[in-house]
Amino acid sequence: MPRFTITAIGNRVGEEVERALSDIQLNTVNPVKQGKFGNLITLTFVIDFTEEEVIDMRKQVMSEIARKDPNLACTYDSKDWMSAYIFDRLAFKTRP
Numbered sequence: 001m002p003r004f005t006i007t008a009i010g011n012r013v014g015e016e017v018e019r020a021l022s023d024i025q026l027n028t029v030n031p032v033k034q035g036k037f038g039n040l041i042t043l044t045f046v047i048d049f050t051e052e053e054v055i056d057m058r059k060q061v062m063s064e065i066a067r068k069d070p071n072l073a074c075t076y077d078s079k080d081w082m083s084a085y086i087f088d089r090l091a092f093k094t095r096p
Contacts, residue, residue, distance in 0.1 A: 002054045002082060004061070006045040009087040013072060014043035017086055020064040021045065026057075040091065058082075 008014040026047065035042040049057050065072060065086060075085045 002049050002051065004047045004049060004054070004058055005083045006047070006061070006065075007083070007085045008043045008045070009037050009040050009085060010091050011041045011043075013086055013088050013091075014041070016068050016072060017043070017045060017065055020068050021047075021061065023068075024060055024064050026061065 006017055008017045033044045033046075035044065047057075047061070062074065062084065065074070069088075071089050072086055073089045075087075077083050077085075
């Protein structure tokens with residue numbers, strides 16, 4: 001069974017991801033694991049999909065997160081398309 005992992009970097013981002021998952025009524029989310037990325041809190045969501053629904057559901061999850069807040073950005077590990085890292089662009093903005 002494919003496992004999709006979303007790591008939200010930042011407390012507000014974690015709340016947005018959680019809200020997006022509940023809006024699409026995705027109840028298969030495993031308990032959230034909390035960690036740190038520098039001084040930012042990270043929340044990791046693990047979602048199990050069946051082989052038949054993995055591509056459609058992954059697309060639906062990522063579309064809903066992007067629709068919720070245009071300041072959220074996503075990055076992927078180059079070798080693992082089933083792990084997404086969501087962060088707030090403004091949190092990493094540097095001053096000129």
